[in-house]
Amino acid sequence: MENEKMYLVEVYTENQVGLLVTVTGIFSRRSLNIDRLETAPTTLEGIHVLYITTVTTLSMIRKVVQFLEKKVDVVKAFYKEYEGEQLLGTPNYDQTQLALVAELLNIE
Numbered sequence: 001m002e003n004e005k006m007y008l009v010e011v012y013t014e015n016q017v018g019l020l021v022t023v024t025g026i027f028s029r030r031s032l033n034i035d036r037l038e039t040a041p042t043t044l045e046g047i048h049v050l051y052i053t054t055v056t057t058l059s060m061i062r063k064v065v066q067f068l069e070k071k072v073d074v075v076k077a078f079y080k081e082y083e084g085e086q087l088l089g090t091p092n093y094d095q096t097q098l099a100l101v102a103e104l105l106n107i108e
Helices: 019-029 058-069 095-104
Strands: 005-014 034-041 047-056 074-081
Touching: 005 019, 005 058, 019 034, 019 047, 019 058, 047 058, 058 074
Parallel strands: none
Antiparallel strands: 005 047, 005 074, 034 047
16 A cells, blocks of 8 residues: 655646636545645746645545646646645746746747
């Protein structure tokens, strides 16, 4: 049986009404508690990032991220083990991930 760990999910998305309800619904349907949720604008026009922490298994977090990416307003989602880095107040999105999002949206 897989060990549960704390994961950080980064969801890059268009800023659309109702998206937060959809994203949190994906977690609640899988009985995953959201321990922490933060949002921030990115340097890309109209693109925001959601930071979500949850405790689950690797296989479950992979399924959640795959399902998130199927949503129309979600551009790209990533996950990694959460190591307790500070999130509040300063967006710390990964520049490599942001470049991938820009490429997916054909933004220069």
